[in-house]
Amino acid sequence: MDKPMILLSPTAILGYGFPESSFSRGLSLNPDLIAVDAGSTDPGPYYLGSGSSFVPRGAVKRDLAYLLRAALSRRIPLLIGTAGGSGAKPHLSWCREILLELAREEGLSFRMAVIPADIPKSFLLEALAAGKVSPLGPAPELSEADVIESSYLVAQMGAEPLIAALEGGADVVLAGRCYDPAVFAALPLKRGYPAGLALHLGKILECAAIAALPGSGSDCMIGILEGERFMVEPASLERRATVDSVAAHTLYEKSDPYRLPGPGGLLDLSESAFAQVDDRRVEVRGSRFHPSSTCTVKVEGAKLIGYRVISIAGARDPRFIAALDEIIAGVKERTHDNFSGEAGRFKLIFHVYGRDGVMGKQEPQPRPGHEVGIVIEAVAETPDLAEAILGFARSTMLHYGFPGRISTAGNLAFPYSPSDFKVGGAYVFSVYHLMTVDCPEELFSIIYEEVR
Amino acid sequence: MKPLVDLALVIRSKNAGPFELTIDIIFKERDVYERVKERQLLNAALVARLYRIPEEDVISVTYFDPTAAFKATMKRQLPSGNLGEKDIYGAQQHAPLLELLLPWSDADAAAS
Numbered sequence: 001m002d003k004p005m006i007l008l009s010p011t012a013i014l015g016y017g018f019p020e021s022s023f024s025r026g027l028s029l030n031p032d033l034i035a036v037d038a039g040s041t042d043p044g045p046y047y048l049g050s051g052s053s054f055v056p057r058g059a060v061k062r063d064l065a066y067l068l069r070a071a072l073s074r075r076i077p078l079l080i081g082t083a084g085g086s087g088a089k090p091h092l093s094w095c096r097e098i099l100l101e102l103a104r105e106e107g108l109s110f111r112m113a114v115i116p117a118d119i120p121k122s123f124l125l126e127a128l129a130a131g132k133v134s135p136l137g138p139a140p141e142l143s144e145a146d147v148i149e150s151s152y153l154v155a156q157m158g159a160e161p162l163i164a165a166l167e168g169g170a171d172v173v174l175a176g177r178c179y180d181p182a183v184f185a186a187l188p189l190k191r192g193y194p195a196g197l198a199l200h201l202g203k204i205l206e207c208a209a210i211a212a213l214p215g216s217g218s219d220c221m222i223g224i225l226e227g228e229r230f231m232v233e234p235a236s237l238e239r240r241a242t243v244d245s246v247a248a249h250t251l252y253e254k255s256d257p258y259r260l261p262g263p264g265g266l267l268d269l270s271e272s273a274f275a276q277v278d279d280r281r282v283e284v285r286g287s288r289f290h291p292s293s294t295c296t297v298k299v300e301g302a303k304l305i306g307y308r309v310i311s312i313a314g315a316r317d318p319r320f321i322a323a324l325d326e327i328i329a330g331v332k333e334r335t336h337d338n339f340s341g342e343a344g345r346f347k348l349i350f351h352v353y354g355r356d357g358v359m360g361k362q363e364p365q366p367r368p369g370h371e372v373g374i375v376i377e378a379v380a381e382t383p384d385l386a387e388a389i390l391g392f393a394r395s396t397m398l399h400y401g402f403p404g405r406i407s408t409a410g411n412l413a414f415p416y417s418p419s420d421f422k423v424g425g426a427y428v429f430s431v432y433h434l435m436t437v438d439c440p441e442e443l444f445s446i447i448y449e450e451v452r
Numbered sequence: 453m454k455p456l457v458d459l460a461l462v463i464r465s466k467n468a469g470p471f472e473l474t475i476d477i478i479f480k481e482r483d484v485y486e487r488v489k490e491r492q493l494l495n496a497a498l499v500a501r502l503y504r505i506p507e508e509d510v511i512s513v514t515y516f517d518p519t520a521a522f523k524a525t526m527k528r529q530l531p532s533g534n535l536g537e538k539d540i541y542g543a544q545q546h547a548p549l550l551e552l553l554l555p556w557s558d559a560d561a562a563a564s
Contacts (some may be wrong), residue, residue: 044540045533137527138511139471139531173502247519248462248478251476255469256525274518359528359538360530360536362503362505362529410559427533428535
């Protein structure tokens with residue numbers, strides 16, 4: 001660990017892209033690895049629940065083409081975490097297919113380690129029954145039904161399975177749900193760098209150039225580990241890392257900026273010191289890792305709650321806008337009355353933009369403007385019922401006779417024909433919990449594959 | 453009184469996982485930050501009032517010295533993606549902070 005170790009993070013999320021010039025400059029520094037985080041729960045429950053990616057296939061393939069060629073020609077490892085956006089089985093297969101397609105098209109051969117992160121429902125149910133499952137933050141207590149109804153369940157792996165895959169000779173490591181910094185920290189940890197520095201550096205690199213000035217989610221960042229410090233530097237010469245930009249990023253998306261819990265323990269930044277090394281580089285010292293005595297893994301799941309159909313409309317009539325609450329209540333009542341036989345099988349929701357469409361009940365100024373945008377949303381047990389509910393509510397609102405109405409032709413302006421959009425499955429997060437396990441390694445088995 | 457927007461470089465909100473919303477206020481000047489911190493002008497009770505939530509839903513408030521920032525994390529009133537929820541990324545929930553006035557005397561102004 002005397003020699004500096006150089007880590008290249010090409011982009012904040014695989015598929016967000018990066019300028020070729022930045023990537024080339026990153027490579028010119030002779031990195032020891034290329035790693036990329038490919039996922040997040042930020043885009044909401046749909047992607048884990050439905051097994052689909054939130055980044056388009058073409059964009060992921062474009063990025064992977066660069067990463068794969070560079071890593072293989074330089075004989076440095078390529079690590080990809082939370083494949084496919086959510087890191088469950090279909091996401092992992094999807095990303096693996098893209099890699100195999102690239103290998104075929106470009107005649108590349110490599111040893112790949114694929115590490116699924118799915119856990120069987122029975123495993124989580126047993127842990128739940130044994131009192132080994134607790135909510136993460138303000139998540140509700142877990143129920144058996146939540147587990148059974150989840151379409152996919154993933155556990156978040158730490159660096160250990162990735163280290164094992166590197167020790168197993170993998171050129172490419174494709175991981176399912178994975179702690180974001182782990183893909184960056186695995187090789188440094190394997191080589192004996194301090195865990196606090198390796199993981200803190202990983203925390204910054206996983207968002208690539210977001211921590212730079214100007215910030216960007218689609219540009220490369222370089223991390224340099226050296227003795228008791230690490231440095232970060234944006235690959236593009238048009239960006240700089242500053243103490244403020246790096247420290248500000250430490251706040252970003254975290255509940256508590258000093259204490260960052262993760263697999264295997266707590267990353268403690270209370271003694272971290274940030275300093276400007278030169279115009280474009282910042283160094284960090286003093287970040288520590290406290291291993292925990294019990295072993296817990298984060299488990300995520302999402303479940304289908306119905307099918308969604310929406311309609312988008314505008315309203316410009318001041319009388320209609322003034323009576324809007326009453327009109328919405330009336331439309332809901334008419335809809336529930338018309339479909340009383342389906343009671344309990346659907347929900348009807350109105351979002352009023354230009355009034356409280358963004359903050360809802362927390363809006364400090366819920367006063368409508370001269371026009372409002374209305375999104376009518378129906379979620380029902382079947383796609384047909386959702387369409388029927390939405391269609392009825394939409395036409396009822398269009399022709400609703402409210403007191404003081406003088407424009408009797410129609411209350412809503414629709415920008416589109418058709419007016420109603422079938423969104424597909426509606427999902428919610430069903431599991432966001434910590435599970436105590438004896439040995440996390442047993443959850444993440446590695447499948448090696450010789451691609452040629 | 454002094455508008456917070458005049459003192460801050462960054463005012464933002466963001467989801468922190470599906471069940472939490474976090475707000476960050478990064479100050480322009482360190483001495484202004486130190487004053488706000490020393491007098492605890494930003495605190496859990498204020499966050500609860502601005503966001504119309506019970507104070508127990510404010511999970512943590514932190515003054516973060518490395519970047520002269522205040523951070524508060526609260527329970528999301530609806531988890532990300534639940535029915536009726538309006539801001540998946542939580543990135544447009546900072547508006548109440550833009551209207552906030554902080555008690556600020558002439559002495560404070562002179563010192564800053």
